[in-house]
Amino acid sequence: MTERSDWATLRDQRLAEPGASDAYEATRLAFELGRAVRELRERLGWTQTRLAEASGMTQSAVARFEAGGTTPTLAVLERLARALGVDLSVEFRPRSSAA
DSSP, X not given: OOOOOOHHHXXXXXXXXXXXXXXXXXXXXXXXXXXXXXHHHHHHTOOHHHHHHHHTOOHHHXXXXXXXXXXXXXXHHHHHHHHHTOOOOOOOOOOOTTO
């Protein structure tokens, strides 16, 4: 019988595989972008349908985006920002030593 790994060990093993850390980082970024849009939308009291209409998207596309299920183009981010009444800001920052 094989020994089972705990989640932290399994995660570390998977992240050590070629290309895994890049994919993990892209997924993290998509999730954080989706969360930020959802928070802005909810602050306005809007439904996903209202945001979809304002941004020229479908409700299902907004839902996928907010769940972190898609990596958006800059054009999509700009449309969402405009619909939400905010400016889109893209910047490069030095990485922290903990990263």
